[in-house]
Amino acid sequence: MITYDDEVVCAPxxxxxxxxxxxxxxxxxxxDVFARVSLVxxxxxxxxxxxxxxxxxxxxxxxxxxxxxxxxxxxxxxxVPELFGGPLAKTxxxxxxxxxxxxxxxxxxxxxxxxxHEHAHExxxxxxxxxxxxxxxxxxxxxxERGLRHRRDDDRPRARRRANPEE
Amino acid sequence: xxxxxxxxxxLYVYGIVPDGIRPPRTAGVAxxxxxxxxxxxxxxxxxxxxxxxxxxxxxxxxxxxVLRELAAQGPVLPMRFGAxxxxxxxxxxxxxxxxxxxxxxxxxxxxxxxMNVKGTVVPGYFATLVRRDDRLRTLxxxxxxxxxxxxxxxxxxxxxxGVRREARRAAQEVLARLxxxxxxxxxxxxxxxxxxxxxxxLRTADEERFRQAVAEQxxxxxDRLALSVTGPLPCYSFVAPRPAADGR
Numbered sequence: 001m002i003t004y005d006d007e008v009v010c011a012p013x014x015x016x017x018x019x020x021x022x023x024x025x026x027x028x029x030x031x032d033v034f035a036r037v038s039l040v041x042x043x044x045x046x047x048x049x050x051x052x053x054x055x056x057x058x059x060x061x062x063x064x065x066x067x068x069x070x071x072x073x074x075x076x077x078x079x080v081p082e083l084f085g086g087p088l089a090k091t092x093x094x095x096x097x098x099x100x101x102x103x104x105x106x107x108x109x110x111x112x113x114x115x116x117h118e119h120a121h122e123x124x125x126x127x128x129x130x131x132x133x134x135x136x137x138x139x140x141x142x143x144x145e146r147g148l149r150h151r152r153d154d155d156r157p158r159a160r161r162r163a164n165p166e167e
Numbered sequence: 168x169x170x171x172x173x174x175x176x177x178l179y180v181y182g183i184v185p186d187g188i189r190p191p192r193t194a195g196v197a198x199x200x201x202x203x204x205x206x207x208x209x210x211x212x213x214x215x216x217x218x219x220x221x222x223x224x225x226x227x228x229x230x231x232x233v234l235r236e237l238a239a240q241g242p243v244l245p246m247r248f249g250a251x252x253x254x255x256x257x258x259x260x261x262x263x264x265x266x267x268x269x270x271x272x273x274x275x276x277x278x279x280x281x282m283n284v285k286g287t288v289v290p291g292y293f294a295t296l297v298r299r300d301d302r303l304r305t306l307x308x309x310x311x312x313x314x315x316x317x318x319x320x321x322x323x324x325x326x327x328x329g330v331r332r333e334a335r336r337a338a339q340e341v342l343a344r345l346x347x348x349x350x351x352x353x354x355x356x357x358x359x360x361x362x363x364x365x366x367x368x369l370r371t372a373d374e375e376r377f378r379q380a381v382a383e384q385x386x387x388x389x390d391r392l393a394l395s396v397t398g399p400l401p402c403y404s405f406v407a408p409r410p411a412a413d414g415r
Contacts, residue, residue: 025248028248056320069294071308
């Protein structure tokens with residue numbers, strides 16, 4: 001599987017608090033004489049997330065994945081999970097359970113690149129660690145960035161899973 | 168927005184409901200009990216504001232939960248997270264001054280709920296694109312035979328652009344199919360990855376039908392566009408943020 005979400009891609013995912021953060025923070029009524037808490041940190045997060053998506057890094061991961069496609073034969077016989085090595089699919093259940101206890105902090109961190117933005121996400125989501133199981137827990141956002149990274153981290157050794165007639 | 172100076176009079180405001188609604192049992196922001204403040208035939212759900220209100224997960228959820236409990240009883244005008252009234256008198260004065268506007272807004276969302284649908288690019292669709300598109304397949308072949316950094320970036324960019332384009336096209340079609348039968352729609356911000364983001368105002372009775380419609384779209388377009396549906400929500404996207412400017 002490329003991403004966690006590909007597994008359920010043909011059924012809509014039930015959204016979480018994270019999915020509607022923008023509604024809670026940016027919509028709803030405002031009354032002029034009221035003050036409003038500062039949400040500066042969150043605005044920074046949104047911008048950062050956007051920049052990461054269209055990165056050279058993402059392109060290289062696409063290219064790498066594409067270079068493992070069988071271009072000369074009927075690729076229809078290969079499914080996407082196979083192209084990406086497969087084992088991640090097996091880990092999804094476990095990962096899902098772990099995810100249940102993840103906080104919004106982690107969720108937001110996920111959509112940022114791990115290296116460059118360590119400082120940014122601490123600002124407003126501080127100390128919101130493990131509150132225990134929540135009815136509205138954050139889950140993964142399907143992401144080219146994240147999805148392809150998954151594959152790379154988790155199952156690189158399984159690249160030659162099936163015999164490739166080309167090689 | 169003015170800098171927040173919280174005093175012991177400061178109230179955190181969740182939303183506005185008509186008279187006759189009971190206070191929610193759910194604890195509010197920072198665990199404070201939520202009460203209703205009456206004025207001009209309306210009630211505002213409030214709690215004592217904590218010294219520092221910040222957009223923390225626990226408090227975002229409390230805000231949301233309070234509104235959800237109120238919405239179960241009748242129409243609610245949700246406030247944006249983090250609204251603070253300096254004191255109860257200011258809030259009552261505001262209810263009186265805006266009563267007509269607020270009443271009309273309440274009528275607009277009566278027996279309605281908000282559902283939010285998002286769609287993100289499915290990167291795995293690139294394999295289908297390469298299979299289908301001669302130009303991409305040629306590019307992929309050439310890159311494989313002469314692999315270098317530049318070629319890989321070019322190929323990857325073409326693939327990323329391709330899956331995004333297909334997802335955007337699917338998003339347009341999904342939106343067109345979900346809109347009929349809803350009361351109103353409100354588009355939300357999209358980006359290169361999240362290409363569909365729309366809120367729908369529905370009659371409460373239509374929730375199941377709407378979910379079914381989303382499921383059908385997911386089955387049809389799921390290879391290109393991963394859909395998620397969130398709701399029922401308080402009608403955040405279907406209240407006018409502020410009363411029309413009239414010199415107040």
